[in-house]
Amino acid sequence: MFRIPKGISIVKPNSFCPCCKKPIKWYENIPLVSYILLKGKCSACRKQISIRYPIVELVTGCVFLYLFIQYDLGLEFFFYIFFFCSLIVISGIDFSYQIIPDIFSIPAIFIGLIFQIVKGNFVLGIVGAVFGGGLILLIRVIGGWTYKKEVMGLGDVYLTVMIGAFVGFPLIIASIFIGASVGAILGIIYIISTHQTRESPIPFGPFLSIGGAAVIIFKPQIIHFFALLGINL
Template sequence: MLPLSTFIAIISFVFGTCIGSFLNVVIYRMPEGQSIVSPPSHCPACTHAIPFYFNLPIISFLLLKGKCRFCKAPISIRYPLVELITGLLALGLFLKFELTPTALFYFAFGCLLIAISFIDLDHQIIPDKLSLPGIIIFSTSCFFVPQMRFVSVIGGILTGGGILYLVALLYYCIRKHQGMGGGDIKLLAMIGAATGVKGVFFTLFTGSVFGTLGGVGAMILAGKSEKREAKIPFGPFLSLGAMLYIFWGEPIIRWYINFQK
């Protein structure tokens, strides 16, 4: 018989993949202005309704060999990838925080970051319908995360939104055109609500590092004629930085401080 902790870990992963399946709906439909509730799941190519037994997270993709059962149109690898990422997020949070309000809070936060990241990758937008309610919802972090205080929440929101606003304003004054969207500003404010001032600075630093590496990689892969037109969304890198802070932020900060001594 499986130990209770192992059983809960398995359930956490399975639950996460199911939520990931719902996130796929949000990622696909919200930018198009479609309802995320109705109609039920269907193939984007032939619009045939997908029975529940062909809509099992990850498993159905493998069984169907990445093709629609009815029209044989290819299914994007994005779908099982989102489900896998969300499942691993749920599992990782359980292993770090166990089955606590902190784990549930950060799971909700991580799910929203996943949806925002993939929407930003596809459309280079961060919907206000996600970020603005997110600022309000995750302002409750002081009730779920032991080290968070209300002053940390307010400081995180003001610092997160304020830093990127000043960066965007400075860029506009120098270049005379917009270089950073308002969505990134609201996203970092939301991250600040959940992680505080320290989380904002950690997220901004690590997000900038990964964003720079991602931008260089994209320019190398793109043709020379496309390099000047390449636009790299910043939202996914901010989201990655925020999750790194939640899992390993404090040890990384301590290592960095000791390294500087």
């Protein structure tokens, strides 16, 4: 999340403190444990380590545990691990830098379609990808015409195509609905609490990701909820 937006290789150099540039030893890089032992500070310069690191590590750990409980070490486990980790990385980058690198979302689209082929749902995967990406692209175009500025980036379009490829149709409908609803609620809270204006940029990628994750984790409940509304998924 830190390296890609800054054009730094994810292979070299080894992990380092973004403040003092001191290399981080392996035992200072253990997820959650090292953050607690170091009391949230760099061992060299004593500058505060961003709280985002342990949050991401905790969320990722919970995702691994949930998927293992649900799917053991079956094929779905590995595909969903890739999907959820992609959502986490994309959300972190979009939240911090308001960009969604294509290097993550575009390859993940093809992985998602391969997943649907394995499940025997290739057509639903294609329809989900096209519908999701097409809807967000339509919003982007209409929003641009209406407000005379970019309201959603192409990164959001590719991200929704990726989510649609993984969750398929019609779950992509619920995914976008959940993402938009959460985004609207939290966006309003953010604007009010920080005294921002409606023109203040708010990254939409994390909310789209929440929608994509939700339809996987809460699939039976979501299908039941929409059925109560008279919408069959």
